[in-house]
Amino acid sequence: MPDADGLEMLAQRIRDLRADAVIEVTHNHGQAMIEVAPDANREALVVLSEQGYSFLSSLHGVDYYPDEPRLGVHYQLLDMDRVDRVGVKLRVTLDDPAVASVVDLFPTADHHEREVYDMFGVVFEGHPDLRRILMPEDYQGHPQRRDFPTGGEPVIFTYNEPQTPGWTQ
Numbered sequence: 001m002p003d004a005d006g007l008e009m010l011a012q013r014i015r016d017l018r019a020d021a022v023i024e025v026t027h028n029h030g031q032a033m034i035e036v037a038p039d040a041n042r043e044a045l046v047v048l049s050e051q052g053y054s055f056l057s058s059l060h061g062v063d064y065y066p067d068e069p070r071l072g073v074h075y076q077l078l079d080m081d082r083v084d085r086v087g088v089k090l091r092v093t094l095d096d097p098a099v100a101s102v103v104d105l106f107p108t109a110d111h112h113e114r115e116v117y118d119m120f121g122v123v124f125e126g127h128p129d130l131r132r133i134l135m136p137e138d139y140q141g142h143p144q145r146r147d148f149p150t151g152g153e154p155v156i157f158t159y160n161e162p163q164t165p166g167w168t169q
Contacts, residue, residue, distance in 0.1 A: 007032045033087040053077035056106035061120035065146035069093045101127040119144035
């Protein structure tokens with residue numbers, strides 16, 4: 001991971017491309033993180049890719065409930081030559097949970113973006129096949145959101161089969 005000065009230099013390269021792209025730069029607990037504006041994720045990831053961080057090792061969603069903007073997307077980029085990591089994150093509201101897809105930049109983002117869409121409801125604009133990947137297509141809601149009701153449906157086991165009449169219909 002880049003040190004604090006190296007991280008600031010990376011963030012400055014993003015700012016050189018677009019002044020309002022970087023929201024915050026943090027270097028805590030051995031992790032380098034750049035928070036970008038939601039509409040600047042592609043530009044930031046292109047700049048970092050040109051700096052050697054060309055492998056997207058993970059992309060995942062976060063729900064910051066009750067804080068706003070509530071939903072987040074975190075990218076972990078890896079420079080495989082230097083074995084160096086940097087994180088990029090952004091936050092979107094429930095009213096407009098859309099960010100640009102990066103599948104064309106990082107093919108590994110394909111299923112990751114679909115999973116974040118399925119579990120959190122973040123829409124990745126320009127994704128070639130954005131549809132549910134874990135839940136049924138007709139499923140209502142996004143199960144990883146913190147306000148999603150817990151409990152679910154009862155699971156039928158052989159010991160409780162008689163107490164659940166009509167489960168075979």
